[in-house]
Amino acid sequence: MINLKLNIRNTVITAIAISFTGSFHSCKQRDDWPEFNVSPKAPVEDRVEQDNDKTWYVQTLESKGNTMFKRFITDSLFNLHEGVTYTKIQFLDGLDQIQLFHVIEADLTKSNIGVVSMVPFGIFLPNLQTIPAMAKDNDGMGGKIIAAINGDNWAASTTNAYGNPANGFVSYGKNMKPWVNNATNITRPYLGVKKDGEVIIGNTISNTTHPFTWIEQSEFEHMVAGPSTWVTYNNLNNASNTDVILRSVVGLNEVERKLYFITVDGKRPGVATGMGAPNIARIIRDWGVTKSFMPNLHANVQLVVRKEEKVNNIDKVRFPLVNTPMTSTGVASVGTLANGIAIVVKE
Amino acid sequence: MKKIVNKILGIFILSIVAFSCKGPVQDYGELEPLDASKAVVKVIIGSAYPNNPLMYVKANGKRITPKILMRQPYPGGGYGTNGNATNEFILLDNGKTKFELALPKKVDDGTDSIVYHAKEYDLEPGGRYTILFADTAANTTSALIKEDLTIPDSATFRYQIINIIPNVEAVDLYVGRWANGTAATNHTSDFDSLLVSNVKYMEVSEPFILRSGFRRTFKIRPHGAEVVENNVIARYSSSSTSTANYFEYLDRKVLTIFTMGYAGQTSSALMPYLSFSITR
Numbered sequence: 001m002i003n004l005k006l007n008i009r010n011t012v013i014t015a016i017a018i019s020f021t022g023s024f025h026s027c028k029q030r031d032d033w034p035e036f037n038v039s040p041k042a043p044v045e046d047r048v049e050q051d052n053d054k055t056w057y058v059q060t061l062e063s064k065g066n067t068m069f070k071r072f073i074t075d076s077l078f079n080l081h082e083g084v085t086y087t088k089i090q091f092l093d094g095l096d097q098i099q100l101f102h103v104i105e106a107d108l109t110k111s112n113i114g115v116v117s118m119v120p121f122g123i124f125l126p127n128l129q130t131i132p133a134m135a136k137d138n139d140g141m142g143g144k145i146i147a148a149i150n151g152d153n154w155a156a157s158t159t160n161a162y163g164n165p166a167n168g169f170v171s172y173g174k175n176m177k178p179w180v181n182n183a184t185n186i187t188r189p190y191l192g193v194k195k196d197g198e199v200i201i202g203n204t205i206s207n208t209t210h211p212f213t214w215i216e217q218s219e220f221e222h223m224v225a226g227p228s229t230w231v232t233y234n235n236l237n238n239a240s241n242t243d244v245i246l247r248s249v250v251g252l253n254e255v256e257r258k259l260y261f262i263t264v265d266g267k268r269p270g271v272a273t274g275m276g277a278p279n280i281a282r283i284i285r286d287w288g289v290t291k292s293f294m295p296n297l298h299a300n301v302q303l304v305v306r307k308e309e310k311v312n313n314i315d316k317v318r319f320p321l322v323n324t325p326m327t328s329t330g331v332a333s334v335g336t337l338a339n340g341i342a343i344v345v346k347e
Numbered sequence: 348m349k350k351i352v353n354k355i356l357g358i359f360i361l362s363i364v365a366f367s368c369k370g371p372v373q374d375y376g377e378l379e380p381l382d383a384s385k386a387v388v389k390v391i392i393g394s395a396y397p398n399n400p401l402m403y404v405k406a407n408g409k410r411i412t413p414k415i416l417m418r419q420p421y422p423g424g425g426y427g428t429n430g431n432a433t434n435e436f437i438l439l440d441n442g443k444t445k446f447e448l449a450l451p452k453k454v455d456d457g458t459d460s461i462v463y464h465a466k467e468y469d470l471e472p473g474g475r476y477t478i479l480f481a482d483t484a485a486n487t488t489s490a491l492i493k494e495d496l497t498i499p500d501s502a503t504f505r506y507q508i509i510n511i512i513p514n515v516e517a518v519d520l521y522v523g524r525w526a527n528g529t530a531a532t533n534h535t536s537d538f539d540s541l542l543v544s545n546v547k548y549m550e551v552s553e554p555f556i557l558r559s560g561f562r563r564t565f566k567i568r569p570h571g572a573e574v575v576e577n578n579v580i581a582r583y584s585s586s587s588t589s590t591a592n593y594f595e596y597l598d599r600k601v602l603t604i605f606t607m608g609y610a611g612q613t614s615s616a617l618m619p620y621l622s623f624s625i626t627r
Contacts, residue, residue, distance in 0.1 A: 121561045125538050126524050129561070158527035160535035162562065 055087050057103060061286055068094040068282045078305075081345055083107035084146045086305055086322065090272075093279065097244070100272035101283070102303050102323045104147045104261040106343045108199055115191070115199050115259060116142035117151070117171040117222040118340035124174050126163030128154065128336035131302035135319035135342060139306075142172065143344030148319065149261040150248050150302040151224045151339035152295050165338040167225035170217050176339070179225070181214040183207075189293035190225035191250050191341055197221075199259060201252050201291040205233045224341050226250070226295035231281045233291060241294070242276035246326055248301040250341060251284060251292030259343065260289055263303040263323040267330035299325045299335035379438060386470035387436035389494070391624055392417045392448065393481040393511040393607035394463065399616040402463075404478070405447040411437050414451055417616075418607060420477075420624040425602070426594070427583045427622040434625040441472040448480045448487060463487040477603055477624060481511035481549060492551045494626045498599050504559045508543055508604040509551040510567075512619055515580065515610045517547045517570035525562035525584055531576045534564060545570045546606075559598045567606050567621055580610050581621040601627040 055077045061069040071092040078086045087103045106113050120129035122137035135148040152165040167188050169177035179185050186207055192200050204212040231238050231249050246266040252259055266274020304319040327333045390404045390412050401414035412421045416429045424430025445467045449459040464487035475494040482488055492509060499505040510518045523539035543552045564584045572578040585594035603626050608619035
């Protein structure tokens with residue numbers, strides 16, 4: 001019996017000793033790493049990074065001494081198609097907050113570049129869908145989708161309003177959400193594509209100070225309206241929506257006929273803070289965006305670009321998100337939407 | 348002492364190895380594999396009685412269903428039915444087969460209390476069918492419709508519709524915006540689209556394909572009726588709750604839509620229904 005006790009004690013002591021020695025061994029630093037022969041990645045077709053200089057966006061903000069652009073961190077520009085670019089810009093803003101902007105620019109003077117609205121599932125029945133899936137289901141309807149952004153806010157109602165966008169909506173000439181000329185609706189901005197193809201941002205910030213002419217929905221082939229959150233309106237900037245959050249912006253440079261889809265990442269510590277609308281206005285005004293509005297927030301802020309690839313020798317098209325949608329509390333989440341806007345190459 | 352412990356441990360480990368190597372159960376009982384000569388049949392009782400009785404169906408004098416309710420595709424089931432949500436069939440021999448719809452006795456002794464309907468159909472070798480019984484008592488009738496078990500393309504469902512509402516000559520099938528429940532006040536006709544027109548009593552439509560994966564409401568109206576909610580005979584929203592939305596999450600299904608009950612009735616046993624039997 002005594003022998004058995006001794007055996008057990010010896011076994012326990014040996015186990016402890018082995019573990020102790022092992023713990024030292026696990027801390028040992030390796031110094032025998034082989035040298036890796038890393039060759040630079042070949043540039044991806046159609047996504048060629050143009051050069052090592054700062055992009056036009058950064059140069060413009062710096063040359064104009066934009067107070068919301070304190071220090072450049074990094075940027076990348078990708079040609080998605082002739083006349084359509086995607087630029088990603090990270091910088092320190094005037095409040096020493098790190099910011100990450102995603103900017104799609106489309107040259108509307110090019111005859112083959114168009115703008116269309118998107119309906120969930122590519123079906124003219126009110127519904128909800130994420131923008132990556134919606135872009136895939138709408139691809140080819142009005143041309144080849146190059147990039148797309150989220151649309152309006154919507155009703156989650158389980159009665160007969162399910163999938164209703166909050167404001168007016170026309171898609172391929174079909175009136176998906178009628179609205180009327182009243183005091184509320186006239187201050188709600190929209191992106192409209194008239195039957196003749198003209199792209200406008202319509203309505204006014206105030207009919208008193210900035211009178212305008214109401215355009216009936218029947219005159220539009222596409223119309224996606226937003227909430228009453230203008231970002232820039234002619235020479236005016238938004239001065240009230242100051243919450244530091246994710247935001248999406250649809251804007252027009254009316255002089256140069258350039259359309260912008262912009263998303264501002266946020267709620268990502270060390271990567272992106274988020275911005276209030278007035279500060280976004282200060283940035284994009286220097287880019288010449290004279291009229292712009294903010295269709296949605298948080299997890300509904302979604303910007304996608306076309307990605308073509310071969311999988312098992314079969315051509316596949318995807319529309320991955322380039323931004324990172326997050327909830328108001330900073331949880332990664334991709335919301336479902338009642339509509340969207342896409343830049344297309346007409347076929 | 349140590350040796351004894353080692354021996355016991357060794358026997359224990361060997362036992363584990365020996366038991367773990369035992370082969371799977373081989374005996375599945377008597378199996379009747381499906382071959383080209385067999386036919387498969389699904390049963391739907393559409394005879395709506397006020398007391399909602401259990402009934403059964405016989406083929407060549409032999410019960411092929413347990414006692415089942417009306418609106419309960421058997422075997423399997425479907426959406427908007429009294430059954431499950433699976434897609435089984437009954438295996439039968441091909442050839443002339445007499446189907447009977449019968450009511451069991453109060454204490455079921457295996458004999459029929461009432462045989463409501465009996466009709467002989469010729470089942471083709473390899474045939475796939477659904478047999479539907481409609482109307483009540485002496486007016487009970489039946490229809491044998493063919494089913495296509497091939498799987499539709501991805502992102503689609505394939506449907507066909509049969510109308511077995513006795514007091515509606517023909518119906519039109521619409522699809523419209525999703526809303527919760529079946530109450531007319533929840534629904535709107537704004538986005539209704541006509542899918543199939545003029546489906547006559549006891550007749551089945553041509554198959555049609557619809558995009559899967561999204562919420563919608565199916566509705567039937569009398570053929571040619573104005574597209575307003577007041578004219579809807581029956582409707583089915585693709586989910587009763589947001590977390591159990593079969594139509595939203597499933598793909599590549601084959602469904603036979605059947606409309607039953609009586610237009611104008613409101614009790615749960617007699618009211619009109621729009622239901623989906625799962626073929627595949």
